[in-house]
Amino acid sequence: MQIFAAIKRRRHYTGGHKKLKKIVSFFFVLCTLIAIFSVVTPAAQRTVTVYNWGQYIGTGEDDTIDVIAEFEAKTGIKVNYITYDSNETLWTKLEMGGSNYDVIIPSDYMIGRLIANDMLEKINFDNVPNYANIPDAYKNLDYDPNNEYSVPYNVGMVGLIYNKTMVEGEPTSWNIMWDSKYADDILTFNNPRDAFGIAQFLLGLDINSNDTADWDKAAAKLTEQNAVLQARVNDEVFNKMEQGNAAVAAYYAGDYLTMAEVNPDLGFVYPDEGVNIFVDSVCVPKGGQNYDAAMMYINFLLEPEVALANAEYIRYASPNTAVIDNDEYSLKGNEYLYPAKEDMPKCEYFHDLPEDVRSYYESLWDKVLVSD
Secondary structure (H helix, E strand, O other), rough: EEOOOOOOOOOOOOHHHHHHHHHHHHHHHHHHHHHHHHHOOOOOHOOEEEEEEEEOOOOOOHHHHEEEHHHHHHHHOEEEEEEEHHHHHHHHHHHHHOOOOEEEEEEEEHHHHHHHOOOOEOOOHHHHHHHHHHHHOOOOOOOOOOOOEEEEEEEEEEEEEEEEEHHHHOOOOOOHHOOOOHHHEEEEEEHHHHHHOOOOOOOOOOOOOOOOHHHHHHHHHHHHHHEEEEEEEEEEOOHHHHOOOEEEEEEHHHHHHHHHHOOOOOOEOOOOEEEEEEEEEEEEEEEOOHHHHHHHHHHOOOHHHHHHHHHHHOOOOOOOHHHHHOOOOOOOOOOOOOHHHHHHHOEEEOOEEEHHHHHHHHHHHHHHHOOO
């Protein structure tokens, strides 16, 4: 089985009155030039460093908006754009310090952890007027109950992607991820929280349990799964499923829509046992050097045209009413992104867990990987 992982000098003057006059004149001209240059190109010297998930922003494909290029053109602020492949990778980078990111986009439970560890700046909502586009359904959630640190970016759910030419019928349960019939054709997450979540749903366990015995049971189930796995993946899942190199994969609904455009043989279901629902939100980590530019960037992401371009490209559910209510939105009412109330799967949010529980399941995860 493979495991994949996916930057004034001060002048001193002593001289006569005439010489002083010349120097004053020189300084007047110099200051005027500096002032003019600053007015013409103030933002050309500014940068905002964004740390985001891979393939998680509109690139201008299919005649939509290239979000980064558009922001740079409108503001003159250069975007230094860096990607990561999991919340845990993001956490490690921030915990190590010295990263100086200005904008990050973690998931709900990770936001809760960052808040608890005093690692986020509060959002100045006076400078984010487009926050008015976020409905109440995505406010006062568990991870940021007072709406101080985060602005919703995307919403999604985990489900099961399967190749209809390789799988018999439509799967309804997570147990297919352990089915020896599909040995070496099964892909699962290469991060502990998502991987444990699937095992916990299958076993009927609380995905936010503080009981170590529950985590032991889930770890045993994951160890059992090693015998049938082809690989643990993050973004590598795209090529594998698009090229028909695996039969089933646990991944996000929005990404299924992207893969299905390439490979129409792919299907998608929400397993009966339940799924993780998540909100990825824009935050500002402490240590950043460009807070005002970060506010401009966040507000820009909420612009109706920009949010629509992102929604069309990323293909996750949007929390932005300017997108949800837009009749030109090609995914409006999509059955996987916006299921009807009667079709909504059983779903739960991940919550941040106490440090001792987190350390415990991370140690179990290491053992699961070693047992491959």
